Amino acid sequence: MDCNPLSQLSQQLFEFFARPLEQASPTDALPPSRLRRCGEILRYNNEDLAEQGDLSLAAIARYWQNFASRQECVLRRPAELLLPGEEERRELVEHSREWRFPLAEICVLRKERYALHLQRRPVIAHVLRSVLSQAADYGRPKKSQDSPTMCLQLGINTTAEGSSVELRDYRLQQLYKIMRRLAEYSPWQLVESKDRLEDTFCVMVESQKCSKDHVCVVSGPVLEPVKKTATGLCLDDYLELRSTHMRLMAMHRSGIRPAGLGSLDTLMKRLGEAAVIVDLFEVRHATAAIVVRNGLGSSKGASYILYNSARLETLLRTFAGLVNAGHYEPLPPLEEIDLSILEDDMDWQLIYGYLLTFPELLESLMDNLQQGQCGVHLLVRYIDNLAGVFSRYYRHKKVLVQQRVQLMPVVYARMYLIMAVRQVLNIALSLLGIEPIEFV
Template structure:
């Protein structure tokens, strides 16, 4: 990790620079259904909006410069995000990116569940997961309802984005989905937040010395398989991962589901790291280099996780 690392670039890590000469991209949302704020909203319309919003955020990291429909040029790539292909077949000046249907798990027929109903269902699932994992009682934490609603909202987004956008996505009725899901991602993200918060508290308590600047850290200490898997398998390739997701956009395709898989896999390797590595080691001079190197590695993972969550439209949590 060098000066182009996410710790130096923060939320701009992976973001490509743009100029007035950059290629231009125009995104249009079609068949959006009810307007924002109106209820009930069909899940297929919400999935359409989720896909559109994610593509728009991904485009901010791409070499393309987003322009409004009225500002398109002759060579602008025009993409319509739609429920079906194509509502305006007579027009040849754009490509269609299709958002598939939302179906029931058994019958595989289009669901009639509304967004509000599905949010309530997935929030209940998240509460059950939290109770099972932590033994939290219904009235155990004053702001638990707020937290569970955030987790439920995140679960809905991950559910709708975890398969190819043009394919049908199946509702999660019993708390189990085709992927590990939002609770797994956010649980591991929250563990990193807790670890870093504990480190900072112990610095204030003078258990540890303050974290030295990154330039003074010997990152060569991070040399075992887990370190390398995180650094070379996930952190350093991240800008290329971002760019690859939009490679097929001119053909009406976007690898959003691969982005969900990326963050799930990163959460998975982070979970293994958390279990097998003792980050907050005893205060001994010979252990300080590995302590600081691991803290910086955890900070880097957190930064990348937060970028991915932001692109997906999910707010990170400090605890679960």
Template sequence: MEIKESKQTRSREMSNPTALITENLCSYLLEKPRLFPDVNIPKKATNFIRPHREKLKMQGEFSFPCRSELWNNCCKETGHKLRNIAFDMFKDEGLDVSINARQTFLKTASRWAFPIERIKIDNERCFLYLQRHAVMTMLLQQVLKNNDTNAYGKLEKNSKQRIFFSRINQTVDEIEELTFYRAKLLEDILRRVFEYSKWTMVTEEDVEEVKQGRGESVLHLQVTSAARGPPINSVVIPPSKLSAATIRCGIVIDPITGKLTKLKTSEYLNCRSNDMCLMAMHKYGVRVKDDTRFSTLMSRLGAAAVTVDLMEVRFSSPVQIIRSGKGSTKGAAFILYNSARLESLLRRFDEKVENGDYEGLPPIESIDFTLLDEEEEWQLVFCYIFAFPNLIENCLEQVQKGICAVHTIVRFLGDFAALFSVYYRRIRILTQETRQHLMPYVYARIYLVKAVREILNKALALLDIEPVHFM
């Protein structure tokens, strides 16, 4: 039995790799109801498939439960049925029917856009292992496409899925209140995520059309602060045409008093700029320079630190201000320090090329990415480059209910920087002298670093944080 990927599925193969694996797997395990062949795969079924973030060598990249009862229960609402030949592979190992079913699955899954190399069945779960180097080659080439249309991570949405974003009207005095500043930050970040995700943004005139029963459906979204209380003006919503959701942003509190902070936004920005300066001096060995460039950098770092401080917890939860520089070890300074490391590394490579120490970087199509066999290299690719589009998807998954997951972008950046830091310290990417037999490794790793920089910068841009070229 072979389950062929549709043209539509193929066209989305780089849109969201995690979702594509899930779709391929569910299509293999489940048969659509004959009377309703266009019905979507049940959400409960897709939730069964778990991407992994650690111990990839031992437990693979994905896993899902093998028990047919679980799958049967989640299919009751949609009418899907289990494919007998698919679930035969979960029978006692050693049986001919089980062996044949596993071979059939692997034959099919080896031809998926992101192919499966092997499976392991243990403790009622099936573990999937991707063909690492095939996936790595495909992803790095896609992320580093040298053109203006590189849209990796930008999710193609239904053009009928439209949104109207009400602006927060805040006075100058309100912006100086950290709680209201946090709500404005959240709104601005969500706007960028919507734009990046290719949601169709509409105007107030379009909303008026919908209210009168004309045009396609619109989601009317607004962000407000929990300190402001519930919205006063309710929106009259015609059925099925105009839906509304309010995202209520949590307050900012002082860790000493446990109450709403009285520290002004401008004061906190200055405070965090000073913290970044001291941290750069003591932790990263940066010398204080009395010039405009250094002052501008510290101001940027301070603003980035405030964004990370206020956004690293769930949007609806209260968040504490940072006192005396005591905050997350994976805060803005750590993230941007590793951003600077990336830039410095790539500058050193370019200098070696200019000096004639290295030949220029060969075309990416000629690179042998099988040389990237360090576990951290695969983790950088799978846990962050592969997973980035799914991060964006999940950020907006429940926005119709007034729920968003902006904090996951901040955590993604912190964990990404932490893994790159480990890799950077452990692996010598550039050779001290030209050794021809090592240059294929250097070139493969430089392309990996370029891809890491690309994804890191895309995530930073969603938070309106500029990457750092020196630190």
């Protein structure tokens, strides 16, 4: 099964509208291919889904024809608009019934677009089963002897080790480590230099671009916030600074407790290490990163992300405690859960907007590697946004407040969702080398 079902959905939609140039019959199917990037003609949404649709299509046929031409295809029906009337829209909905994710309805949007709404239950079932059964392998493609090979090397010569390394060198080292972890979630098979094949793709992570026979992935400088000059901070100085920021924010929030995690200093150090990673990679890797002097970065930051990570752990731990105390029955098997409960808009945004799209995100991070680009900042942005959506969900849903017997199916369904969100967030954090925390 394709670990990225959105790719399959994109292909199915494209096949409904287009056919290969050499095929005479308008009913002939397209040969198997992998369609992933459609530009503005096909846009997946993760906000305002009720109004904007789960995804939207460009209505003007010539936009699709331009895209189809690049795929050596032609539109099946000559017309100015793709779906000019209600009958054509119903035809697409009916046609989608055989798809893994069938459509529920199609609405006309402003700006010459159609809003497509998916049937929610098949998506919910697929996401929860995939995330919880595959666990740490969710979004990881299967590799074989035919997988393309990559040799990834670190181009750095420094005598500094451990915490005494300069921040720019540390950023370079961490970019290399993150890319190695991302390669595990990509079709690439990593090989060492001595095991390179003739067609092995060679990548060097370096501090500046060179003209050698490999692709250079450049790690940019680390600058001071006001003068924009190179920072003189080494890693241990910056870790101490960011750990202090984390301590002050934790005291202000009065929510972080070190119980079960050792001393408060140990916890604050872990938070400080996470903050450094977020600071260095919330911008593109080749762009200058700015050190944080006042405790506030341009994103919500590591404290916000890990605070919500800890909320997930707390919810699951609290539920287990209530089960042990006899207040709740044990969690039933997923097959016995009424998934219609999770068709609510807030549940749906988490499931469709973030959990389902995670494999697509992982696939996209190394799409432009041949141009020397790796989308680590997109992973940081995803984690930041997921934490924000879950925070709103946590405030509004009050998952464990509902203890009446008739409301228990709601609790059980949402506990499965909490487990899935925790799993995906932990995978994403692990790719950045960040440890989640367990207590708030």
